[in-house]
Amino acid sequence: MSAVSQDEADRVLHLKSREREAHACYPCRKRKVKCDGVQPCRTCQKRKHPEICTYVLPHSRRRSASRHSVARSASPRSPAVASNQQARPDDSSKNYVYSGDNSVASILRMRASDINESVAREVGSVLGLQNTFSNYTFMNSKTPLERWQSLLTVMPQRSEVLKFFHFYRVTAYPFNPILADIDRFESDLCTYLNAHASGELRDPENITDRWATDKSIGHVSLLLATLAAGAHYSDIGCSERFELSTDFARRSFHALRLANFLFRPSLDIIQALLILGNTLQNMGQSDAAWALLGTTIRLAQTMGLHTERSTVHWPEHVRTKARNLWSTIIWQDSLLCLCYDRPPIVSVTGWSFANSFFERQDLSFAEVMHLLCRIGLDIMRPENLSTAESDRALEGLQRLDYAHQRGLPYLRSRENCTTMQQHLEHLALRMHTSFCISVLCRPAMKQSTPQPFLHQTGILRDRAKGSLIDASKAFLDFQALSTVPLRSWSMVHTVLSSTLLLCIWEETRNDPECCNLQQKVIDVFSSSNSRINDDGASLPESDSQWLSDRHIRALVTLRSALEREQETSATGTENWTGMAPNMLPQFGPGPVGPVDMTNPFDVSPVTYLDSIMNLPMFDYTQENGFL
Incomplete structure (x- = not known):
């Protein structure tokens, strides 16, 4: 402890405890067994009590006090800061929904030090302002294994990635740079190819934990969306090009459903939807692209991407990515509004640009x-x-x-x-x-x-x-x-x-x-x-x-x-x-x-x-x- 302060050690331990909380349901934590983080998890299903598989747990006084300290550290002049504490990308809570400063949810979170902590924390659910489904409800994949097997059917093959991502990177991206961090995406792409070559993505009976999470599946949907755009700009024949682009788009949408995109949006999901909408436009389906863009914008606003204040506690590189992504959304909405002479729905006032x-x-x-x-x-x-x-x-x-x-x-x-x-x-x-x-x-x-x-x-x-x-x-x-x-x-x-x-x-x-x-x-x-x-x-x-x-x-x-x-x-x-x-x-x-x-x-x-x-x-x- 000579080189590390006690506060720093407490902070790390606190983060670790929240990670454990995020990945284990109450029965698995009680028995101290492995949990796959899905509701109901495989362990609860094997033990034949899926009905008690829950992640909403009583919070200890110590954890409550630590969250009080986080809430009190926010500036009293910035209600959005306090109301958006759970918006941090590394937060274990996946139930965050952005709400403005004047909403009841934000007011209660802001006054968390004066009221019962659990009420402030669960206010979104109490008011019916928060999604509760852990899985996408409009598809047949109910268990984690079924979802994994369904994911394997749409994952891109190595040959598909090597052939069509090049067309997206060289031909499509420079003139419509939807990917908010192209360098990071290409690095993740290398990780995917290595995992594919090592056999992690082959066995339908063995779930690979790091590729079965909502975040990973969202990234797969984004990769498939880039391949759909790349196929559209490729040098193959027209008929085959159209069929391939449509197939990649279909697989991307399926991955979006597996990632529960409508209930748990993420930065990768927003980017995937934008690229899919742009691909629909390029196929001549601009009306469908217009409708999809409306849904995409609403999901982005759910995350708080439309305002800088909601991202104030995010890491700097994630804030930069969020800013770039909202600017890209403005780009797409502006273009379609000008072509159709329809009113826009995005706002340009939430983010300030440097002078x-x-x-x-x-x-x-x-x-x-x-x-x-x-x-x-x-x-x-x-x-x-x-x-x-x-x-x-x-x-x-x-x-x-x-x-x-x-x-x-x-x-x-x-x-x-x-x-x-x-x-x-x-x-x-x-x-x-x-x-x-x-x-x-x-x-x-x-x-x-x-x-x-x-x-x-x-x-x-x-x-x-x-x-x-x-x-x-x-x-x-x-x-x-x-x-x-x-x-x-x-x-x-x-x-x-x-x-x-x-x-x-x-x-x-x-x-x-x-x-x-x-x-x-x-x-x-x-x-x-x-x-x-x-x-x-x-x-x-x-x-x-x-x-x-x-x-x-x-x-x-x-x-x-x-x-x-x-x-x-x-x-x-x-x-x-x-x-x-x-x-x-x-x-x-x-x-x-x-x-x-x-x-x-x-x-x-x-x-x-x-x-x-x-x-x-x-x-x-x-x-x-x-x-």
Whole structure:
């Protein structure tokens, strides 16, 4: 004890006692036998008394006093600190649920020194604010052995990891860095491969303790999610690529259920859900990705990832990981909100960035993207929609320009690019920036015919035209160097929406440069999607899996529009009159939006674009009948 203080020794012993408490149920602790930490555990099942297998134990006065000391050590000015003591990653309690400072649960925890300790500790359960299921209830695996055997059926093989993680790391991750700590993940990946090679993950009758925990299974689900994304960006044939990506995603979801993701979320689980949602987007299933993202955000808020105060007592490296993860969630929500014109649900006020982040002039691609996404969220905030559209657009343009100019030199100008990756990041940023600019400037495109406009509107129309042209040019340059833009839903959406607007906007549809760009974009899609017939039907074994049905309809409409432009020598007004109503029947039966009920002269390009890209998937007027 000469080199170690008594307080330090007591702290270590206290942590060890909590570890023992976390891994043994009451009967096993009483008998001093091994417990696997699952409810009911195998020992209680063998002894035929699973009903008394419980982890809620009476707390001794000594342990109660030690927890009093922890609660008193928190600052009285930071209620969130006290209310989130159990949020620490190394805490043995898995029943923590984040609650705000004004909730009854936080108030009771804050006043733990003045009331009965057990009441403060169990207040979440008492108030019905806490999950109690140790296992995922909506599946058949009831015993630990059944869960282990089910896990072995979805675990990735060594050959799968070596082949497809490379594609995720090199192709997908740089342009959408969802993994919050890529270095740590790769280190854990090596651990997994070593365990697989040693035979730890082979015997269905022998549970390997370190791989059967919720945390380990959550990591397996994350690994499978990266393989799903990697398979999507791989160099194998389209049909096989789609089947493999779907299979990895299915196995990842199964591992999530085994990890009890809905009741016990973790950092790995949140990342797995984000990557799976992004993979769904890239398969053209953006509506499903939108729904899954809502669930992911709620689970992240359950953990308190949306606010810095809830992580104040976490280790620094875990806090950094949590901050990065919430920024990634903001990225995903911003992108989908801009594409769909739907209100965001994330908040950017919970975490404070260092002033240097906002003052530096050497921001990386990911850092500039985070700034753009924060601006995108501000654009979509309902409280900001009351401001005059032109004023809001001009202010947003200034912020976008400022953010873009603070990037590294190669991000600002392609002349400064010296490596392939720099060229790709430069073009990706140009596409994202151009898309944000076009969204801001769409109020200026709402009139289908030229009208007298204010100076502000003239600025917006000029910026709108420039952004649509630049998005198309960046896409053409990008796809010449990489498959990324043809496999990424956000980039496909950006170039198709930009090209469609160029085609139908009166200021650009007869412009020679714009027409040339439209044809080049169509040629790229046609060569990658050569087996789409004239009616827009997708033929078997085509390379169109990355295109959704809406994108295919948009492509067919655009191609038909250009053919009409080339076949007729009529004026622009006559072209517009003949184009809009005749295009719409190609979409098939069902409602087609406001276009077919409106004089084409009064239809704005934005409304016409929405009628193509956002055709209703379901006929909600038929909800009254069962069949």
